[in-house]
Amino acid sequence: MSLHLSERTTGAEPAAARLRKPSWRDPRLLLGILLVLGSVASVVALVDAADRTTEVYAAKRDIPPGTSLTAEDLLVVPVRLGNAEEFYFPVAAGLPRDAVAGAVLREGELVARSALVHPDALDRKPVGLRVEDPLPASTDAGSRVDIWAAMPNAVNGFDEPRQLIEAAEISEMAVTESALGTTRSTELLVLVEDADLPLLLSALSNQAKITVVHNPSPGS
Known part of the structure; x- marks a missing residue:
């Protein structure tokens, strides 16, 4: 009879071990926490980028190709560009020297980097x-x-x-x-x-x- 109880007790020990609560030192738990934190940080960064406005240039009037651009030709407008920010000239950086319109710029159109060229490129x-x-x-x-x-x-x-x-x-x-x-x-x-x-x-x-x-x- 005592031998039978001993066998039951011994067989229950692995099950109890499997049900034990994970420790804070468990590397799998730490990895899961890091993944969650990384995901939250990415979402916050995307929302922040979407809400951020950047001041860029826009044409004040219709500008023919070959026209040298000056401050009188342009407006400063704050816009939300998101991932497209790299395709436009931020006002903080200014326009490249000696740049001219490579194509017609319509009134109110944002000035893209591709719209300006060096005169020699025309x-x-x-x-x-x-x-x-x-x-x-x-x-x-x-x-x-x-x-x-x-x-x-x-x-x-x-x-x-x-x-x-x-x-x-x-x-x-x-x-x-x-x-x-x-x-x-x-x-x-x-x-x-x-x-x-x-x-x-x-x-x-x-x-x-x-x-x-x-x-x-x-x-x-």
Whole structure:
């Protein structure tokens, strides 16, 4: 009888050991606490970053490509950028020296780092054009146009027009009218890549008739 009780007591000892409360020195418990604390810290950091505002620059007006930016062209606005903060210029750091607009900056648009370039990096030059044919009302700075030219011909007046440049970007645009309002023309500054300049300048110097056609491409 005593032997039987002894066997029961001996068999119960491992079960009691398994049910013992974990100690604070248990490395598994410490690891679990560290994981929880790390997770909480990450969430707090994300919330803090989302709530933090940064002062960055925004365009005060429409700014054509190639324009050197000054304080008069820009506004200082506080915004929540979160993870996108690295893509913009913080006011505290200032703008890079000699930077110019690489593309049209719309009024109110935040100035991204990719929007500013060094003047030497511009591979497009503004060329002035005057066109008599009206353009769609939606055409404005930043729109894309195809440029066509008809060369003078002593017999028929002008040759058949041919396309010189596709999807050139308008940097500036102004509509002018005569004193009596009988005639109307559009003055354009279009950005022309260096490779296309000789062809366009040759057409202009030979008194070609220039026609500009709005190009509703994805880049317009």
